[in-house]
C-alpha cells in the first residue's frame with residue numbers, strides 16, 4: 001500500500017530525514033518510536049502533503065501512485081489521514097460545517113452522493129459514540145477551546161468519519177489520562193480492519209498495550225535505525241534508546 | 252473652474268432651495284460650512300488625517316444634484332432588507348426621502364425626514380444639529396453642513412425602549428448620474444431610552460456618485476444605542492462619512508461598521524465620552540479587493556472618569572486594494588479610571604494588497620488601563636494545512652479561513668437578521684466563494 005524508498009527531506013536547507021525506507025501493507029499496524037526531534041512528525045507531514053518540505057531524493061508510492069505528485073487534499077480524498085500531534089484551532093470556522101465539507105469532499109471524489117445535513121448528523125452521532133465526545137463540540141469552532149484530551153479524541157472521531165485507508169497517528173496518546181487513552185485506543189481498534197493500515201508515532205509503550213502493532217521502528221536523526229516486532233517496544237521502554245543508538249554507531 | 256469654485260457656485264445657486272433656508276441658526280451653519288470649505292478645499296496628503304487616502308478623484312469630478320431618475324420600486328429594495336427583521340424603515344433615494352417606500356409604525360419613537368423637520372419644525376433639532384461634527388477638522392463635514400439636504404431624524408424619548416429597530420436605507424441609482432448626496436442624520440436618545448438604528452448605503456446599478464454623509468448621535472444619561480452602519484455602495488462610487496457621537500453619563504453606545512463597497516470609502520467615527528461611566532464599543536469590519544480603497548479613522552475621547560471603551564476592527568484586503576485604519580484614543584487628564592482596549596487585525600489576501608494600521612494612544616491621566624495592538628498578516632499555514640489534510644481544497648480552505656477571520660466581528664451584533672444578511676454578503680467576498688457558500 002505504501003512504499004517509502006530512501007526518502008531524504010530538508011527544511012530550509014537543513015536535512016531532517018536522511019534516507020527512510022519503509023513498507024506498509026494493508027491491514028498492518030506500524031509503530032514509530034524515537035527521540036524528540038528525530039523527524040517523526042516531519043515524516044507524517046510529508047506523507048500527508050504539507051508544503052514547505054523539500055524532498056531532495058527518494059520516492060513514496062501509495063497504492064501504486066506517486067504520492068509526492070499529489071496535493072494534500074488529493075491525498076486526503078484518496079484515503080490518507082493524519083491525526084495531528086498538535087490539532088489546530090480554527091476560530092470562526094464551525095466544526096460541523098468543516099466536517100461535513102471534509103466528508104463530502106471524500107464522497108464526491110469516490111463518486112458517491114453528498115450527505116445532506118440530516119444524514120450527516122446521523123453519521124456524526126454514530127461516530128461520536130466511538131470516542132465519547134459530546135455533541136455540543138459540533139457547534140463550536142474547530143478545536144477552539146477544546147481541552148487537550150478533547151482535541152485528541154476529535155482527531156480520532158474525524159478518522160472514524162472519514163474512514164481512511166492509511167491513518168497516520170502522530171502522538172495521539174500524548175497528554176491523555178488513562179481513561180481517555182483507553183477510549184482513544186478502543187476507537188482506533190474499532191477502526192482496525194484488513195483493508196486499513198495504521199502508522200502511529202508514539203513515545204510510550206503504554207499505547208502499544210492497547211493497540212498491538214505488527215511492526216515497531218526506531219527513528220533517530222532522520223533514519224530508521226532498527227525495526228522489529230512488538231518486543232522491541234518493550235525493550236525500548238526498559239532500556240531507553242541508548243543501546244540502539246550505540247548498536248547503530250558500531251555498525 | 253476649480254473644484255472649490257464649483258461648489259461655491261453650486262451653493263449660491265442652490266442655497267435658497269435647501270430645506271430650512273431662512274432660519275437664522277441654520278443659515279449660520281450652512282454659511283459657516285461653505286466658508287470653511289472655501290478656505291481649506293479638499294484635503295491633501297499633506298494633511299496628516301488624509302495621509303494615506305487621496306481624494307483627488309473626488310476633487311476632479313463636478314458632483315451636483317442627481318439627474319431625474321426612474322422611480323425605485325419596493326421590489327428593487329428587497330435584496331437590501333434584512334429578512335425576518337420587524338423594523339421601521341425610512342428609505343432615501345439619491346439622498347432624498349421617499350415616503351412611498353418607507354414604513355413607519357405608530358409609536359413613541361419619532362422618526363422622519365430631516366428635510367421635513369427643517370421645513371416644518373426646525374426648532375426640534377436646533378439644539379443638536381451640526382453641534383458635534385467638527386467642520387474645522389473635516390472639510391467633508393463642512394461641505395455636508397453647507398449642502399445637507401435630507402436624511403433621518405430619530406428621537407427616542409425619555410425612558411422609552413424602542414420596540415423595533417429603525418432601518419435607514421440610502422439607495423443610489425445609476426441613472427442619477429454623477430451626483431453628490433450630502434445626507435445628514437440626527438439620532439437623539441434622551442435619558443434612559445434605548446434603541447437600535449441601522450444605516451445602510453446601497454446601490455442599484457453601478458453609478459459613480461458621491462455619498463457625503465454626516466450622522467450625529469446624542470446619548471442622554473443612562474441611554475443605550477446600538478448603531479449599525481453597512482456600506483455596500485457601488486464599486487464605482489465614493490463614500491465619505493462622519494459619525495459623531497456624544498455620550499452623557501452612564502450611556503452605552505455600540506457601533507458596528509461594516510464596509511464592503513465603494514471604490515473609495517472613508518469613514519470617521521468620533522465618540523466623546525463626556526461624562527462619567529460612559530461605555531463605548533466600536534466594532535468594525537472592512538473588506539476590499541480589486542482597486543478599492545477603504546479607510547477608517549476612529550477617535551475615542553475619554554473626557555471624564557470611569558469610562559470604558561472597546562474597539563475591535565478587522566480588515567480583509569485582497570487584489571490591489573488598500574486598507575487604512577487609524578484608531579486614536581485620547582484619555583484626558585480628568586479621565587481617571589478609564590478602561591480602554593483597542594485591537595485592529597488585518598488579513599492580506601494578495602501580495603499586492605496593502606494596509607496601513609496605526610493605533611494612536613494619547614494618555615494624560617495616570618490611573619488608567621489601556622491596551623492596543625495592530626497586526627497585518629496572511630492566512631495561517633497551520634490552519635490551511637489542517638483543512639486541506641481533511642480533503643478541503645486549497646482555495647476553499649482559504650475562503651473558509653477568511654470567512655472565519657471576520658466571524659467574531661459579526662458575532663458582536665445583537666440582531667440575528669443583520670448577522671445573517673452580512674454573512675450572506677461576506678461569503679460572496681471570500682476566495683472560492685461558491686465552494687464556501689456550499690460548505691456553510
Ligand SMILES: Nc1ncnc2c1ncn2[C@@H]1O[C@H](COP(=O)(O)OP(=O)(O)OP(=O)(O)O)[C@@H](O)[C@H]1O
Pocket residue numbers: 011012016034035036037038039040041042043085
Ligand atoms: N518548519 C521547520 N523549520 C525548521 N526546522 C524544522 C521544521 N520542522 C521541523 N524542524 C526540525 O526538524 C527536526 C525534526 O522535527 P520533528 O517535529 O519531525 O521531530 P519529532 O520526531 O516529531 O519530535 P517530537 O518527538 O518532539 O514530536 C527538529 O530538529 C525540528 O526542529
Ligand SMILES: [Mg+2]
Pocket residue numbers: 040041042085170171
Ligand atoms: Mg513530533
